[in-house]
Amino acid sequence: MLKKSKLHGEFFMQGDIACAEGAIAAGCRFFGGYPITPASEIAERMSYRLPMLDGVFVQFEDEIASITSILGASWAGMKSMTATSGPGWSLMNENIGLGMMMETPCVLINVQRGSPSTGLPTSWGQSDMMQAKWGSHGDYGSISLCPKSPQEFFDLTIVAFNYSEKYRLPVFILTDAIVGHMTEKVIIPPVDELEIIERKYTTKKPGEYLPYKVEKDMVPDFAKAGDGYRYHTTGLTHDERGYPVMTEECQWKCVPRLVEKITKNADNIILLEERDVEDADVVVVAYGITARTVVPAIEAAKKKGIKVGLLRLITVWPFPEKRIKELAQKVKGFVVPELNLGQIVLEVERCSAKYVTTKSITHPGGGIHKIENIVKAIEKVAYE
Amino acid sequence: MKEQKIKISGFGGQGVILSAYIIGKAASIYDKKNASMTQAYGPEARGGACSSQVVISPKEVDYPLVDNADVLIALSQEGYDKFISILKKDGILLYDSDLVENLKHSSKIKSNPIPATRVAEELGNKIVANVVMMGFFTAVAKMVSIEAMKQSIQESVPSKYTELNMRAFDKGYNYIKNLK
Numbered sequence: 040m041l042k043k044s045k046l047h048g049e050f051f052m053q054g055d056i057a058c059a060e061g062a063i064a065a066g067c068r069f070f071g072g073y074p075i076t077p078a079s080e081i082a083e084r085m086s087y088r089l090p091m092l093d094g095v096f097v098q099f100e101d102e103i104a105s106i107t108s109i110l111g112a113s114w115a116g117m118k119s120m121t122a123t124s125g126p127g128w129s130l131m132n133e134n135i136g137l138g139m140m141m142e143t144p145c146v147l148i149n150v151q152r153g154s155p156s157t158g159l160p161t162s163w164g165q166s167d168m169m170q171a172k173w174g175s176h177g178d179y180g181s182i183s184l185c186p187k188s189p190q191e192f193f194d195l196t197i198v199a200f201n202y203s204e205k206y207r208l209p210v211f212i213l214t215d216a217i218v219g220h221m222t223e224k225v226i227i228p229p230v231d232e233l234e235i236i237e238r239k240y241t242t243k244k245p246g247e248y249l250p251y252k253v254e255k256d257m258v259p260d261f262a263k264a265g266d267g268y269r270y271h272t273t274g275l276t277h278d279e280r281g282y283p284v285m286t287e288e289c290q291w292k293c294v295p296r297l298v299e300k301i302t303k304n305a306d307n308i309i310l311l312e313e314r315d316v317e318d319a320d321v322v323v324v325a326y327g328i329t330a331r332t333v334v335p336a337i338e339a340a341k342k343k344g345i346k347v348g349l350l351r352l353i354t355v356w357p358f359p360e361k362r363i364k365e366l367a368q369k370v371k372g373f374v375v376p377e378l379n380l381g382q383i384v385l386e387v388e389r390c391s392a393k394y395v396t397t398k399s400i401t402h403p404g405g406g407i408h409k410i411e412n413i414v415k416a417i418e419k420v421a422y423e
Numbered sequence: 424m425k426e427q428k429i430k431i432s433g434f435g436g437q438g439v440i441l442s443a444y445i446i447g448k449a450a451s452i453y454d455k456k457n458a459s460m461t462q463a464y465g466p467e468a469r470g471g472a473c474s475s476q477v478v479i480s481p482k483e484v485d486y487p488l489v490d491n492a493d494v495l496i497a498l499s500q501e502g503y504d505k506f507i508s509i510l511k512k513d514g515i516l517l518y519d520s521d522l523v524e525n526l527k528h529s530s531k532i533k534s535n536p537i538p539a540t541r542v543a544e545e546l547g548n549k550i551v552a553n554v555v556m557m558g559f560f561t562a563v564a565k566m567v568s569i570e571a572m573k574q575s576i577q578e579s580v581p582s583k584y585t586e587l588n589m590r591a592f593d594k595g596y597n598y599i600k601n602l603k
Contacts, residue, residue, distance in 0.1 A: 051448035051458070161464055221487060222444060222460040224451045334485035407488065 052225040054189040054218045055080035055122075058148055059088065061196030062120050064230055066237075067146070068094035069119040071108030073101055073127060076160045077216035078150035081122035102127035106134040109145045110209075114272070115264055116238070118200055122148035124216075125167050126157060128174065135209055136175030137274045139297060142251075142259065144203035144238065146196065148212045150219035151378075153404030163216045164404030165327055165378040169385075171211050172356050178294055180301025182308055183211040183356040185326040189223045195353070201236040202308060206300055207258050213355065215378065217328040245269065250281040251293075257300040301357050310353035311362060319348030320371045321420045324363070324387050326352040329376050329408075336413035343414075345421045355383060360390045367391035372420035376400040376408050396420060424456075424481045427566050430492040430509065432474040432502025435464055438553030439498060443475035445557055445575045446567055450479040453571035459487040472501055479566060494564050496556060497523050498539070515564055517556065535563050535599075542594050551591035554580075558595025569596065 046060060059081050062070075070085040082098065089096040095112070099105045102123055109119035123131065128149050138145060153159025154166035167174075171183050182202050186192040195212055203210040241248050241260040245267045251259050262268035271281035276293050278284045301308065312330075316322055321340070325333050330351040340347045350366070352359060363386075367373075372395040375384040384399040391397055398416045402408050429446060433439045440462045447460035459478045465471040476489040495510040497503035497518040507528050510516060516528065520536035528534070537559045543552035554576060561572045573592065580588045 049452060051444070051452050051460075217461060217487070220462055222447055223458065223484075328487075331485050331487060 047227045047229045050225045050227065051222055052189055052193075053080060053220060053222045054186070054192045054214065055150065055220065056084045057189040057193040057225045058122070058196050058212070058214075058219075059084035060225075060227060061193040062118075062146065062200065063088055063092065063094075064193075064227065064233055065118060065197045065200035065235055067118040067120050067200060068092060069109065069112035069117040070094070070096045070121065071099055071105045071112065071119070072097075072121045072123065073099055073105050075102075075124045075127050077152055077219045078122040078124050078127075078148060080219070081148060081150070085120075102130040103134065106131040106138070106147070109147075110134060110138050110141070110143045113143045113145045114141075118144070118146075118204075120146040120148065122150065124150050124152050124160075125154045125164070125170070128167055128170060132170070132174040136177060136179070138209040139175065139179035139181070140274045141272045142207040142297070143209060144200075144207055145209045146199045146203055146212065147209055148196075148214070151213060151215045159405045161216070162405045163328070163378055163407070165213070165215050165329065165382075166404060168213060168355060168377070168379065168382040171213055178298055179208075180298040181208065181211065181356050182206070182301060182354070183213050184310070185353060185355050186212065186214050186218055187327055187330050187351065188218060189221055189225050191353075192218060193225055193227065197233060197235070198310075201234070204236045204238050205258070206304065206308075207261075208297075208301075211356075213327070215328050241268075249279040251277060252279040253296065257296055257303065305357045305359075305361070308354055308357060309359045309362075311359055312349075312351040312353060314349040314351075315346075316348035316350055316366065318346060320346040321374060321417050322348050322350050322366055322370050323374045323376065323413075323417070324350045324352065324383070325376055326355055326383065329378060332407045333376050333413055336408075336410045336417065339410060339414045340417040340421075343418065345417055347417050347421070352383070358383075358386045358390075360386070363387055363390040367394040371395060373397040374400060374413065374416045374420055376402070376413055376416075378402050378404045378407070396423070426478055426480045426484070427494070428489040428492050429477045429479070429494040429496070429564075429566070430474065430489045430506055431476070431496040431498070432472075432506050433498030434502075435471045435473040437473070437498045438550070439473045440464070440475045441579065442496070442553045442557055443477045445554075445572065445579050446560070447477045447479075448579065449567045449571035449575035450477070453574050454568055456481060457484050459484040461487050472499075472505070474502065474506065494560070494566070496560060498553070498556065499523065500525060517560055517563060519552070519556070535559070537595065537598050539595065542598070543591055546587065546591055546594065548587060551584075551588055554588045554591040555595035555598075558592040559598055560595075561592075562596045562599040
């Protein structure tokens with residue numbers, strides 16, 4: 040039996056460290072990683088904390104080994120995690136696909152910085168929003184969560200582990216260098232007050248159990264390694280036994296379910312925060328740190344008499360298209376500020392194009408938007 | 424109480440980030456307000472330009488960055504030059520008077536010099552210069568209580584240096600009396 044984390048109380052804690060503590064509270068006992076600014080503090084904290092809890096921390100030679108190790112640890116029954124930034128995420132993409140195909144619960148943290156390539160190592164960006172969705176080849180459903188503060192980084196890391204176990208997939212947290220390196224009050228409740236979802240193991244007997252046979256919830260049950268079950272898993276298209284079957288029929292059975300287990304559960308996965316959205320003419324759609332840095336612009340626009348609300352995407356993937364479509368039929372338009380040259384705005388446009396205009400406010404990272412630029416965009420959408 | 428915004432600037436290794444951490448923790452955990460601390464630094468481990476910022480507020484902090492500061496703490500000439508323009512017209516400037524010598528700000532700014540590094544050297548270790556400055560800040564700006572600051576420092580420095588840090592804090596805190 041793994042010892043439970045005893046850490047609880049009120050802390051003045053950095054975002055990255057809060058993430059590590061959230062992972063520990065969720066029961067993560069394996070971390071495989073390679074340090075990279077601005078995510079290194081997560082690895083540092085895990086290297087210090089995991090040995091105290093009979094967990095395992097390994098610093099690998101690179102990010103490819105890191106992602107592979109957490110997939111293996113998960114198959115051995117551990118809750119596992121890695122953390123990186125854009126350049127490391129690029130390297131992880133291939134095995135993210137493997138994790139999706141094998142339906143492997145684990146958590147990947149991306150503390151985003153200015154990109155592309157080495158970009159701005161110590162500065163800010165939200166550059167990997169689309170890479171997280173489309174980075175690995177092929178179709179698969181995925182979940183990405185965007186915390187706005189150290190407290191939420193703690194909370195959402197637990198949610199990420201819960202989703203990963205419930206829906207059997209690698210779950211992503213896409214934060215940014217500001218939140219990762221921001222220090223604020225973090226309240227950690229006693230571990231028995233947290234809602235922790237554990238892995239769903241089969242109740243079938245060896246011989247009756249099939250690794251990829253799904254029943255009503257679209258998610259196959261695990262068998263415990265070492266309990267005598269015959270097991271096979273692979274990145275190849277596979278049947279219910281987990282054996283490779285390279286036919287069109289098997290591809291139809293195997294792949295659409297990977298997408299649908301997420302899209303059909305979207306209402307249970309999507310988390311949103313709304314401020315003054317109900318009677319708004321203009322809705323600002325933002326996520327992560329941008330949902331905070333945009334607040335002075337929203338207040339300035341309100342002073343000018345514009346009814347403007349904020350829709351904060353806590354879950355970015357699956358994209359909350361239902362809510363955007365509902366709002367699109369009521370509002371004059373959307374404003375989407377992001378620390379990239381326009382990524383999530385494409386989704387907002389896709390969902391709202393039939394009804395209203397959407398204005399993209401871009402920024403390549405390394406700083407934040409000028410407040411007056413956002414106010415101007417809100418005015419344009421409100422009056423045009 | 425309105426939001427109070429503090430910017431600290433200097434070189435990596437001077438304790439610029441730890442100082443903001445100490446202020447933020449004092450305000451947030453011990454004075455029971457809300458505080459948000461952020462930081463900016465380059466790829467260098469030591470010696471590069473470095474800054475940190477704290478926003479203290481009675482309510483939850485939305486906007487965590489400091490674009491117009493109520494207080495600027497300058498621990499280097501470069502830090503002063505870079506950030507003096509974001510200090511409010513009637514803001515409070517605290518600076519290490521041995522390290523910041525070329526001043527160019529208007530007389531409306533409340534200017535408070537202290538030779539923090541020299542004071543720390545006289546105490547036996549210049550590494551506590553930032554804590555001398557924290558004491559000075561506590562006395563001059565009156566944004567965080569002295570009890571909260573002392574508790575925060577005790578919780579934030581290695582225990583074998585607690586006593587040295589407390590002496591450094593007191594030196595800085597009492598330095599204001601010398602100005603009067």
